[in-house]
Amino acid sequence: MASAVGEGRKLAQAESRVISHPMAPRKRNRQLRPPRPVKRLPQALIIGVRKCGTRALLEMLYLHPMVQKASGEVHFFDRDENYALGLDWYRSKMPLSFKGQITIEKSPSYFVTPEVPERVRAMNSSVRLLLIVREPVTRAISDYTQLRSRATPSAPAHPAPPAGEAARPFEHLAITADGSINVAYRPIAISLYHSYLHRWLEVFPREQLLVVNGDRLIEDPVPQLRRIETFLGIEHKIGRRNFYFNETKGFYCLRNDTTDKCLRETKGRKHPRVDPAVVTKLRRFFVQHNQRFYELVGEDLGWPED
Numbered sequence: 001m002a003s004a005v006g007e008g009r010k011l012a013q014a015e016s017r018v019i020s021h022p023m024a025p026r027k028r029n030r031q032l033r034p035p036r037p038v039k040r041l042p043q044a045l046i047i048g049v050r051k052c053g054t055r056a057l058l059e060m061l062y063l064h065p066m067v068q069k070a071s072g073e074v075h076f077f078d079r080d081e082n083y084a085l086g087l088d089w090y091r092s093k094m095p096l097s098f099k100g101q102i103t104i105e106k107s108p109s110y111f112v113t114p115e116v117p118e119r120v121r122a123m124n125s126s127v128r129l130l131l132i133v134r135e136p137v138t139r140a141i142s143d144y145t146q147l148r149s150r151a152t153p154s155a156p157a158h159p160a161p162p163a164g165e166a167a168r169p170f171e172h173l174a175i176t177a178d179g180s181i182n183v184a185y186r187p188i189a190i191s192l193y194h195s196y197l198h199r200w201l202e203v204f205p206r207e208q209l210l211v212v213n214g215d216r217l218i219e220d221p222v223p224q225l226r227r228i229e230t231f232l233g234i235e236h237k238i239g240r241r242n243f244y245f246n247e248t249k250g251f252y253c254l255r256n257d258t259t260d261k262c263l264r265e266t267k268g269r270k271h272p273r274v275d276p277a278v279v280t281k282l283r284r285f286f287v288q289h290n291q292r293f294y295e296l297v298g299e300d301l302g303w304p305e306d
């Protein structure tokens with residue numbers, strides 16, 4: 001990206017070194033002192049949905065010079081033990097930022113955890129919320145793929161699936177012995193987006209939440225990012241020059257003025273083949289649920305019905 005992208009960030013890094021350096025002069029002429037970056041509570045949150053591209057979205061937004069990101073998933077609002085540590089602890093997990101920059105954090109389980117909307121409102125009732133979603137059956141298969149590959153240290157934030165579950169085929173987990181859909185199976189339950197979204201909309205006005213189409217973000221990130229820049233009130237800076245398609249990975253990778261970077265191998269995993277009849281059955285099951293989601297967000301995402 002043009003040098004502007006790195007400028008704010010480089011400045012932030014350089015400035016943080018000056019601030020933390022023990023030999024830094026104590027007193028300087030106030031008028032000459034450059035602006036100081038400080039840690040701020042996030043003004044925007046990526047609240048979920050798990051496996052819909054939350055990491056990709058955060059990394060893509062970080063291409064913008066006015067965005068700073070929390071590096072890991074902080075899980076402040078969804079884990080009682082973290083929430084009990086208070087807002088100062090949460091702030092301490094945030095990156096340095098200059099005035100006017102937007103700090104963004106993502107923890108995908110915020111979306112599905114009942115206490116979170118109220119807790120977020122208590123922090124900042126005008127926080128901007130980004131909800132990235134994918135076609136629900138694809139998301140469920142992605143979730144299954146992650147749980148199956150689990151037991152690896154790559155996803156320590158999520159509980160391991162019950163013993164034996166990860167080894168079973170998706171078809172047997174998603175459909176019960178009597179042929180009905182297993183809504184108790186977490187990857188299916190989390191794809192019932194409306195059942196979690198309504199809680200958020202009881203707490204926040206609709207305009208404060210932007211729904212990002214994760215399937216479109218994969219196919220063509222720039223138009224989605226433009227919408228988000230507008231929503232966040234920042235200039236359109238992220239463009240086609242910031243992406244290149246990596247044929248081996250099968251996904252877009254990111255580029256700025258200093259580096260090219262693809263997401264880790266745990267992002268963009270190959271999914272197992274799922275019986276097409278099961279996919280169709282699941283898609284039909286989701287039709288009415290998707291409809292309820294469309295009604296809540298006032299937008300039809302056009303997900304396939306079989």
Ligand SMILES: Nc1ncnc2c1ncn2[C@@H]1O[C@H](COP(=O)(O)OS(=O)(=O)O)[C@@H](OP(=O)(O)O)[C@H]1O
Nearest residue numbers: 050051052053054055056142251252263267268269
């Ligand atoms: N550019 C790019 N590169 C790689 N992967 C991409 C990209 N854009 C979106 N995705 C999709 O992100 C999916 C992982 O979603 P999350 O980051 O939300 O997962 S997690 O909940 O944090 O574990 C991941 O899901 P899987 O394909 O199942 O691995 C990807 O499909």
